[in-house]
Every structure is written in C-alpha cells, then in structure tokens.
Amino acid sequence: MGIPEIDLDRCFSGLDFGRGFYLTSSYEQAYHYVQLSVRKAIRIGTVSEDFNPNDGQISVYKFHYDPNILAYCFQGASVEWLHFVAANRKKDLFPQLIKKYSTIDIIGGKIADDQTARTLQRYISGADFGVPGTPEADREAIKKLLPNRLQDQFCFRTQDAIDHLEFIRSDRYGDIKL
Known part of the structure; x- marks a missing residue:
C-alpha cells in the first residue's frame, strides 16, 4: 500500500538493521519486492486474501539531509555487517553491536535477499558454518x-529520521513498466 504517513510503531523488529522503516535507492528492487510484500501481508492478515498484487504500491520519498541526523552505512558484506544483521535476527548474538548502533538514526547497507536470508539463517543456527x-x-x-547481488537498504530507525523524509508519490505495481 502507499505509505504517505510513516508510523514507526507499525514497523517490525527482527529485520536486518532492527526495527524501523526500510527504503532502498533502487526502484527496480522495490518493484521486485512488491509481490513478496503482498504475500507476507496476506499471510499475516494485514490485507485480505483476495488482495490483487497488481494493486500493490511503491512509495517514493525524498530525504532532506540534516547534519544532525546520525547515519551509518555498512560498506559491503563485512564481518561487522554479518554480525549486526545476525544480532538483529537473534537477540542473544552480538549484543555489543546492538548497543553500539543503538543511537544511530539511519543505518544503511546491503539487503539480505532470499538466498542471503538462507545463508544468514544457516550462519545464525551454527549448524553449517x-x-x-x-x-x-x-x-x-x-x-x-x-x-550474491546484494542491493541496498536504509533503515530509518527514529522519528527524527522519518521527519526528514518527504512523501513524493505512490505508484501502482500493475501500472509500472520496467
């Protein structure tokens, strides 16, 4: 759905960079994520089972830079990125990293796609690696x-960060031609 008003209270925890509102700089990545998002929304009951995926939306925002907003961007799939993502997915792993990044308003870095998510789960479980x-x-x-072709994601974790996003528009998935 289009999201002209962002409510951090509706955001899930347990995601790559913790609880927050996630964006990407890649319109194509957002486009490919719509189908997965619709399936998840149907599964958890936030939209009806007869929701048409073509009615899914991509919301576009503009970020207004403010030097007082604390931002950090992981550069590539580093050990610290791996540990931080793992810590956000399993709370008893690497608690020092959760603390280290707790005051950051926006965290950016690579996104865990489906293949990446499987690798991360295998890593977290300790079974394979x-x-x-x-x-x-x-x-x-x-x-x-x-x-893996890891794209980017940005987690806006605080209301101050959210307040620097300007909603531009929402595009209906079924109307988009890439």
Missing part, C-alpha cells in the same frame, strides 16, 4: 554471501 562469531564461521558465511 560453526559457532557464529568465530573467524571460520564468519569467513564461510561471507564467502557464500559475496557472490
């Missing part, structure tokens, strides 16, 4: 992640 956080497990997980 060894104990999360060990050099061996980190090295193996990152080796599996690097070949």
Whole structure:
C-alpha cells in the first residue's frame, strides 16, 4: 500500500538493521519486492486474501539531509555487517553491536535477499558454518554471501529520521513498466 504517513510503531523488529522503516535507492528492487510484500501481508492478515498484487504500491520519498541526523552505512558484506544483521535476527548474538548502533538514526547497507536470508539463517543456527562469531564461521558465511547481488537498504530507525523524509508519490505495481 502507499505509505504517505510513516508510523514507526507499525514497523517490525527482527529485520536486518532492527526495527524501523526500510527504503532502498533502487526502484527496480522495490518493484521486485512488491509481490513478496503482498504475500507476507496476506499471510499475516494485514490485507485480505483476495488482495490483487497488481494493486500493490511503491512509495517514493525524498530525504532532506540534516547534519544532525546520525547515519551509518555498512560498506559491503563485512564481518561487522554479518554480525549486526545476525544480532538483529537473534537477540542473544552480538549484543555489543546492538548497543553500539543503538543511537544511530539511519543505518544503511546491503539487503539480505532470499538466498542471503538462507545463508544468514544457516550462519545464525551454527549448524553449517560453526559457532557464529568465530573467524571460520564468519569467513564461510561471507564467502557464500559475496557472490550474491546484494542491493541496498536504509533503515530509518527514529522519528527524527522519518521527519526528514518527504512523501513524493505512490505508484501502482500493475501500472509500472520496467
């Protein structure tokens, strides 16, 4: 659906960079995410089962820079990125990173697509790569992640960050021609 008004209270936790409103700089990535979003919304009951995916929306925003907004962007699929994503998905892993980034308004970095999500889950479980956080497990997980086409995502985690977004428009999925 179009989201002209952002409500952080409606945002889920347990996502890559924690609780917040997620955006991408890639319109194409947002377009490809609509179908998945509609399926998830139907599954959790936020839209009716007969919702037409063509009626899904891509909301477009403009960010108004403010030097007082604290932002951090992970550069690539680094060990710290891996640990932070894992920490947000499983609360007892790497609590020091949750604390380290707790005051950041906007966190950016690579997005975990479906293949990446499977690799991350295998890493978090410790079953395939060894104990999360060990050099061996980190090295193996990152080796599996690097070949993937990881796009970007930005998590707006605070109301102050949200207040610097200007809603531009929403585009109906079924009307978009890429």
